[in-house]
Amino acid sequence: MTRLHVDWTRCDGHGSCSELLPELLGVDEFGFPVSRSGERDPAVPRRDRDTARHAVRNCPLMALRLYDADG
Amino acid sequence: MSQAGLTSAFWALGRGTGVVALVLLTVSVVLGIVARSGRRVPAVGRVGISDLHRTAALTGTGLVVAHLGSLLFDPYAQLRLVDLAVPFLAAYRPLWLGLGTLAVDVLAIVTVVSLLRHRVGPKTFRAVHWATYALWPMALLHALGSGTDAGTTWFRGLAVVCAGAVVAAIGWRLAPSYAGRGWTRQHRRPA
Amino acid sequence: MTTAPTLTRRLLDGAGTDHGAHLARYGVLPRLSRDDLLAALTDSGLTGRGGAGFPTAIKVRAVAYAPRRPVVIGNAMESEPLSAKDAVLLGRNPHLVLDGLETLARAMRARRAILALGPEVDPGAAFAAARGREVEVVQLEGGFVAGQETALVNQLNGRPAIPRDPFTRVTEAGVGGRATLVLNAETLAQLALLVRYGAGWFRAAGTTEDPGTSLFTISGSVGRPGVVEAERGSSLRDVLDPAQPLRPSAVLVGGYHGAWVRTSDLDVRLTRRDLAAYGASVGAGVLHVLGTDTCPIGFAAGVAEYLASESTRQCGPCLNGLPRMATDLARLAAGVRDHGLPAEVQRMSALVTGRGACAHPDGSARFVASTLDVFRDHVAAHLEGWCPTPTGRPRRSDS
Numbered sequence: 174m175t176r177l178h179v180d181w182t183r184c185d186g187h188g189s190c191s192e193l194l195p196e197l198l199g200v201d202e203f204g205f206p207v208s209r210s211g212e213r214d215p216a217v218p219r220r221d222r223d224t225a226r227h228a229v230r231n232c233p234l235m236a237l238r239l240y241d242a243d244g
Numbered sequence: 245m246s247q248a249g250l251t252s253a254f255w256a257l258g259r260g261t262g263v264v265a266l267v268l269l270t271v272s273v274v275l276g277i278v279a280r281s282g283r284r285v286p287a288v289g290r291v292g293i294s295d296l297h298r299t300a301a302l303t304g305t306g307l308v309v310a311h312l313g314s315l316l317f318d319p320y321a322q323l324r325l326v327d328l329a330v331p332f333l334a335a336y337r338p339l340w341l342g343l344g345t346l347a348v349d350v351l352a353i354v355t356v357v358s359l360l361r362h363r364v365g366p367k368t369f370r371a372v373h374w375a376t377y378a379l380w381p382m383a384l385l386h387a388l389g390s391g392t393d394a395g396t397t398w399f400r401g402l403a404v405v406c407a408g409a410v411v412a413a414i415g416w417r418l419a420p421s422y423a424g425r426g427w428t429r430q431h432r433r434p435a
Numbered sequence: 436m437t438t439a440p441t442l443t444r445r446l447l448d449g450a451g452t453d454h455g456a457h458l459a460r461y462g463v464l465p466r467l468s469r470d471d472l473l474a475a476l477t478d479s480g481l482t483g484r485g486g487a488g489f490p491t492a493i494k495v496r497a498v499a500y501a502p503r504r505p506v507v508i509g510n511a512m513e514s515e516p517l518s519a520k521d522a523v524l525l526g527r528n529p530h531l532v533l534d535g536l537e538t539l540a541r542a543m544r545a546r547r548a549i550l551a552l553g554p555e556v557d558p559g560a561a562f563a564a565a566r567g568r569e570v571e572v573v574q575l576e577g578g579f580v581a582g583q584e585t586a587l588v589n590q591l592n593g594r595p596a597i598p599r600d601p602f603t604r605v606t607e608a609g610v611g612g613r614a615t616l617v618l619n620a621e622t623l624a625q626l627a628l629l630v631r632y633g634a635g636w637f638r639a640a641g642t643t644e645d646p647g648t649s650l651f652t653i654s655g656s657v658g659r660p661g662v663v664e665a666e667r668g669s670s671l672r673d674v675l676d677p678a679q680p681l682r683p684s685a686v687l688v689g690g691y692h693g694a695w696v697r698t699s700d701l702d703v704r705l706t707r708r709d710l711a712a713y714g715a716s717v718g719a720g721v722l723h724v725l726g727t728d729t730c731p732i733g734f735a736a737g738v739a740e741y742l743a744s745e746s747t748r749q750c751g752p753c754l755n756g757l758p759r760m761a762t763d764l765a766r767l768a769a770g771v772r773d774h775g776l777p778a779e780v781q782r783m784s785a786l787v788t789g790r791g792a793c794a795h796p797d798g799s800a801r802f803v804a805s806t807l808d809v810f811r812d813h814v815a816a817h818l819e820g821w822c823p824t825p826t827g828r829p830r831r832s833d834s
Binding site: 186 | 597599600749750751752753755756786789790791
């Protein structure tokens with residue numbers, strides 16, 4: 174299971190990630206991403222993997238990373 | 245092709261790549277400032293702006309490499325390898341050419357650090373990226389000072405447009421209404 | 436031959452800084468191999484006493500087999516303002532805490548063993564006891580979040596005392612890039628006892644799932660505030676009674692990141708399972724009694740403002756959300772008749788939960804949500820323009 178992790182100490186609510194992954198991430202009133210599933214590190218479905226990698230590359234603060242977790 | 249023909253071809257390539265590279269780097273600087281603002285641009289979105297900024301920068305860099313290559317191979321230009329890295333040693337217009345060399349040096353560092361940004365971390369990446377504000381004027385001055393087409397009307401017009409765009413973008417950047425996403429956010433200092 | 440401490444007087448009857456007296460009382464500190472230590476910890480069922488209550492054996496195992504020599508840290512930062520147990524423990528029984536650190540350091544061939552004291556902890560006894568022992572004692576900068584594991588490691592690495600992204604656990608890379616074990620000072624003292632007297636002795640107190648004793652700091656509307664030791668699994672009433680609660684309306688269990696338990700529910704046992712129904716946990720043993728003469732909303736508004744000011748301002752949801760909760764709670768306390776306020780506070784507390792590099796927003800949200808829940812009648816009164824607290828108009832506790 175691939176998961177998307179936000180480094181909150183870097184995230185600045187820039188908003189590229191929620192643009193790319195609208196089903197995974199919403200935006201709160203302060204501009205910061207919110208995991209729609211409520212999981213801290215939302216699971217990334219296979220069909221969204223490439224887009225998620227794009228988001229990781231694109232985040233100007235390098236606040237995102239993808240990792241493999243069991244379950 | 246004759247020797248003269250080949251020379252002309254390299255020379256033309258050198259000029260062409262130089263001009264287009266300047267335009268692309270201008271686009272990159274302007275888009276970089278737009279990206280930093282965090283504004284959502286219709287149709288392309290923030291992602292589109294970042295992607296375009298990156299593409300313009302990398303393509304521009306590629307063209308700079310082609311620019312260097314074609315001038316290196318052009319015997320008329322009398323460029324030595326050392327002139328590609330060490331500024332102000334060239335035989336022809338050393339100051340203006342030297343600015344170009346300096347710009348290439350900075351561009352190389354910025355490019356490498358940017359490509360490795362996930363490894364070097366945001367602070368280093370940001371610090372090095374500031375150098376682009378020095379890079380762009382050097383590139384423009386190099387073009388105006390040593391470019392073959394610098395005297396032409398069309399190039400002067402182009403230079404004015406590019407300079408205007410960057411000046412306007414920087415003006416916006418410095419205005420209070422810019423309010424870019426807070427990279428200057430200060431973490432709390434413990435009592 | 437020393438006598439093992441009794442059921443509930445295990446930690447606080449220390450011999451102070453005199454190492455000789457300490458050894459006479461507790462006996463020589465055994466040297467355990469890594470495997471024997473892990474076995475002892477597993478058998479004893481010791482869990483962390485710093486707040487998270489994590490099984491100590493698992494934490495130790497995470498660094499015990501690190502390829503490079505690890506670093507062991509005793510956390511006596513005592514960043515929770517309502518807590519005094521680590522300071523008291525270090526004053527009365529510093530050698531026991533140092534014993535715990537040395538046992539771990541020897542068993543795992545640690546590169547460094549460090550006892551970290553917060554600015555509110557009197558360091559005299561610790562420094563004195565550490566002379567001639569294999570532990571470095573340092574007094575560090577404070578702040579509510581400074582005792583958090585990664586913030587502590589950051590400070591020991593010469594950086595500001597703010598948390599870092601928890602993706603890389605300190606047990607993988609911490610101080611100097613080495614595997615780092617951070618244990619609360621009381622946990623270390625408990626460890627120092629159980630390696631001498633055995634897991635069986637340790638388990639003679641407490642419950643099967645939560646064995647041993649722990650220290651509780653009792654404050655607020657009580658006749659005899661202070662630090663006491665009690666068996667794990669005791670009822671809240673039994674722990675509080677000796678402190679003589681005065682006209683209590685509720686008890687804050689777990690400090691500023693904790694939750695409220697009403698006076699009618701004082702028979703709840705202080706175990707993870709029983710407290711879960713109140714959204715609370717034993718935490719670091721902080722029990723603050725709220726008297727009937729204090730407006731709970733005013734009190735909570737003051738706490739929420741403190742918590743907001745202690746945000747290290749690294750993470751967007753926390754730096755934006757905590758001040759909002761504090762402002763809304765203050766308005767409720769002041770008697771602003773905006774019926775949307777409770778829902779707004781609830782919404783914000785849900786919004787900040789789980790969205791930060793540390794548990795500061797989560798804990799703050801828990802405290803605020805518990806306040807609105809347990810004191811909902813009081814909140815309703817405020818919204819109608821009056822305060823049930825005998826002092827009259829709704830007001831903040833500090834006005």
